Amino acid sequence: MLPRELKAASAKPLILSILARGEGYGYQILQDIGELSGGAWSWSEAMLYPVLHRLKSEGLVQSRWSAESGRRRKYYRLTDKGREALQIERSHWLNVHGALEQLWKQLDTGTGEVAVTKSATGG
Amino acid sequence: MLPRELKAASAKPLILSILARGEGYGYQILQDIGELSGGAWSWSEAMLYPVLHRLKSEGLVQSRWSAESGRRRKYYRLTDKGREALQIERSHWLNVHGALEQLWKQLDTGTGEVAVTKSATGG
DNA sequence: TGGCATACCTAGTTGACTTAGGTATTGGAA
């Protein structure tokens, strides 16, 4: 079970990334996340739908109703703004990940104790 | 400026990782984070101290007062439980990171399972 | 004495997951 904060932090980039592969609807996205996580993250519908609505209100996704298969579904797809937002989210994530990796590398190699390497020149 | 959720998600692993390098006190930790982020994450004292107190209440860190340099400081260091928690946090993080990387790799190489109708070259 | 950096802390607001429901269709089993 993921910590709530990590789930919150990954929600937006995760859904934007899934929708960047192509159109999708809520229930399907839930199953995608279940597969990606090996069933370990326990995403619920009550988690997903508010996020989708938020993304829509931010203009990052568009939605359309469909009943092609007899069952009504609300399909979502990324807007151009959504694609930009995904890249921003991605860069934020990689930024934090880089910092953590740097710290963990120090711990694994035992080089951290005294001095911090100041290599990051903002890039 | 990091999204609040990402800051929240990284707070615990970040501080645990910093303290895993050795003892540290609040103000110093803030400066460490400032260096790690290139000053881009805007961590404040009002963010840090509650986290430290929470970590202590969870038994992940211990604290001691010191006035070696004339100025009182509260030094924190990891407990054994804190070291275990760090590994758990790390595995959670890497788990999510792995999923995102997988998705992003699909996007970059165009190997997503769904054929997108619109041009993938995207401008 | 005044001002700034250092160094710690907390109350109340805001935002986002979680709990705990609700509505409706489809298809198989009894």
Next chain:
DNA sequence: TTCCAATACCTAAGTCAACTAGGTATGCCA
């Protein structure tokens, strides 16, 4: 037909934690 599970969508209220906006105190220098 009726029952049940899976599919498919949604929301209100509780809970938790960052954030805003303060507060207290020491060391150093002009």
